[in-house]
Structure formats: C-alpha cells, structure tokens
Amino acid sequence: MGFKQQNIRLPAFQRGCHLVTSDIVREINPLLKGIHAGLCHIFIQHTSASLTINENADPDVRADMETFLSAVVPEGSKAPWVHSDEGPDDMPAHVKSSMFGASVSIPITRGRLALGTWQGIWLCEHRNAGGRRNLVVTVQGE
Numbered sequence: 001m002g003f004k005q006q007n008i009r010l011p012a013f014q015r016g017c018h019l020v021t022s023d024i025v026r027e028i029n030p031l032l033k034g035i036h037a038g039l040c041h042i043f044i045q046h047t048s049a050s051l052t053i054n055e056n057a058d059p060d061v062r063a064d065m066e067t068f069l070s071a072v073v074p075e076g077s078k079a080p081w082v083h084s085d086e087g088p089d090d091m092p093a094h095v096k097s098s099m100f101g102a103s104v105s106i107p108i109t110r111g112r113l114a115l116g117t118w119q120g121i122w123l124c125e126h127r128n129a130g131g132r133r134n135l136v137v138t139v140q141g142e
Contacts, residue, residue, distance in 0.1 A: 001142045004031045008135040013125045017062035021120040031139045038108035038141015045134040048093035048127050050100035056120025069096050093126035108141050
C-alpha cells in the first residue's frame with residue numbers, strides 16, 4: 001500500500017459555500033488511477049475557510065448554509081470578538097472554519113472517490129476576500 005500526495009491551488013471564491021468536487025477530481029485523477037481500495041484525505045491550509053461534504057445538486061442548500069453560518073456566528077459591532085487583526089470578518093471566519101473543519105476523508109473505490117449520489121465536496125469561504133486557497137491531497141491505497 002502506497003501514499004501519493006499533491007498540492008492543489010483553488011481560485012479565490014466569494015464568501016459562501018462552493019461545490020469544488022470537479023475541480024479537485026480533475027487535479028487528482030492521475031493519483032486515483034489504479035487504486036482498487038483506498039482513502040483520499042483533503043486538507044485546507046487556511047484558518048478562515050473550511051471543507052465539508054454535503055448536497056451536490058441544489059445550490060439553494062449552499063446559500064442556506066451561508067445564511068445559517070451568518071446567523072449563528074455574529075459579525076460587526078454587536079459581535080463579542082476581541083481578535084480583529086484582519087478586519088471584522090476575521091474572527092468569525094476562524095469560528096466558522098473550526099465548526100466545519102480543515103479536512104475531509106473520502107473512500108476510494110475502483111479508482112474513484114466513493115461519494116454518495118447527492119454528495120459533493122464544498123469549499124466554504126468565510127472571508128469577504130479570502131483569496132486563493134491551498135489544498136493538500138493525500139491518497140493511500142492499493
């Protein structure tokens with residue numbers, strides 16, 4: 001059983017939840033070839049954006065998730081945060097990132113990510129201007 005690793009740089013996205021499954025698969029397809037059974041671990045190297053697996057069909061789900069996050073994690077003058085080194089969306093972005101997490105792990109079956117029919121990989125951008133995001137993808141299998 002071997003390991004392979006690849007870095008991916010995603011373009012900048014506006015604040016919100018974005019379906020990035022096809023972007024990631026396009027980049028790592030060569031790593032997946034020949035793996036009968038394995039595991040794909042995807043890690044984001046940032047503290048103000050996150051990764052999660054959720055609905056891949058209806059974009060309203062992604063919009064509703066951003067609405068939820070904005071309601072649960074306050075921002076602006078009424079927010080209780082002390083840390084604001086990079087602006088008023090900085091600390092709320094860190095909280096949201098911790099809620100979803102910095103990585104996802106997905107089984108690999110016969111050279112493909114074994115996502116369910118309605119599942120996709122989301123990049124959740126929690127900053128108003130977060131910039132490009134770096135991912136480290138590690139594939140293990142045989």
